[in-house]
Amino acid sequence: MNLVAQKDSSTPTAKSQEDHQQKYYLTPAVDITGSEEGFQLRAELPGVDKEGLEITVDKGVLTIVGHRKFPTPSGEALHREIRTHDFRRVYELDPAINAEKIQARIDQGILTLTLPKTEAAKPLKIAIE
């Protein structure tokens, strides 16, 4: 991937390293699509609702954290496959992205982030007189 690079999660700032050292996170599956207008990121976050979502941009680093809510059925577990840890994924933003215009939406556990490019970064079409 050349435009939006996955930032190595072991090299965030000292503070966030402290915050996340104790906790184990799952890495959600993510699709990223790009066009002249910008990027779209789609992440699978089952069990995360609007309130459980934490998206931050700090010094060009986009961090997505999803706190999960699970139904707690009574009784004993006969079979367990679902891992209930929270989700976290970190990306370094391309300088062409206008961080202030990032939009987020979550529906049935799918997060859609729209990351538009700045006007200056968009390709310019020059009309011929």
Added chain:
Amino acid sequence: MNIVRYQRYPSLVSALDRFTTIGEEMDRAFQSSFSTFFRPLSVSPRNPVLDVYQDKDQFTIIAELPGLKKEEIQISFDNGVLTISGERKQETSTENNRQTEFNRFQRSVTLPAAVSADKATATYENGLLQVVLPKAEEAKPKQILLN
């Protein structure tokens, strides 16, 4: 490492067992969970993962199914087997990175006791499907009173 007697035509099951063994060895080597990739039961890693719970009155099944519409999920019960299936509509767009892509999915669970399937309820919220199947009267634990 297990020493396995050489077999000229190993059966499919034993071949899958060997994969499982490899997975367990890799688990030990990397202290992580490689065996999930080799688990012969889950045919595709893209099939939804699920949990099954039971208490004295009912079974509860929770499945991870992010990003579907209610009408895209089918739940059926036949002969003691609960099946969750459906089809995800594919999005078409120009892409330079794609990790999540699956169309048809299906999972089945055999329940260990009789249930009243007509009283089953299901909810779908935040990408999690929850199916509650009440146990049949004859499958519920009975207390025998002393006279």
